[in-house]
Amino acid sequence: MEFPKQLMTISELIPLGFSEYELRTIAQKAGYPVAIRMSCTAPIKFDTAELQKYLARKSKMVEMR
Numbered sequence: 001m002e003f004p005k006q007l008m009t010i011s012e013l014i015p016l017g018f019s020e021y022e023l024r025t026i027a028q029k030a031g032y033p034v035a036i037r038m039s040c041t042a043p044i045k046f047d048t049a050e051l052q053k054y055l056a057r058k059s060k061m062v063e064m065r
Helices: 010-016 020-028 048-064
Strands: 007-009 045-047
Touching: 007 010, 010 020, 020 045, 045 048
Parallel strands: none
Antiparallel strands: 007 045
């Protein structure tokens, strides 16, 4: 999947087919540098390159089951 920007917010990713719940769950996972938040009141931004890698790993893990 190609993303239009390097950093995207949840509201920008929802129209691309992601659910808000799924994105918030990914953002809270420890050990994955996918989500960036500059301050506690700033919106969560996703590094789309890292998000792509995370989704590929997740897909690969599902296929292995």
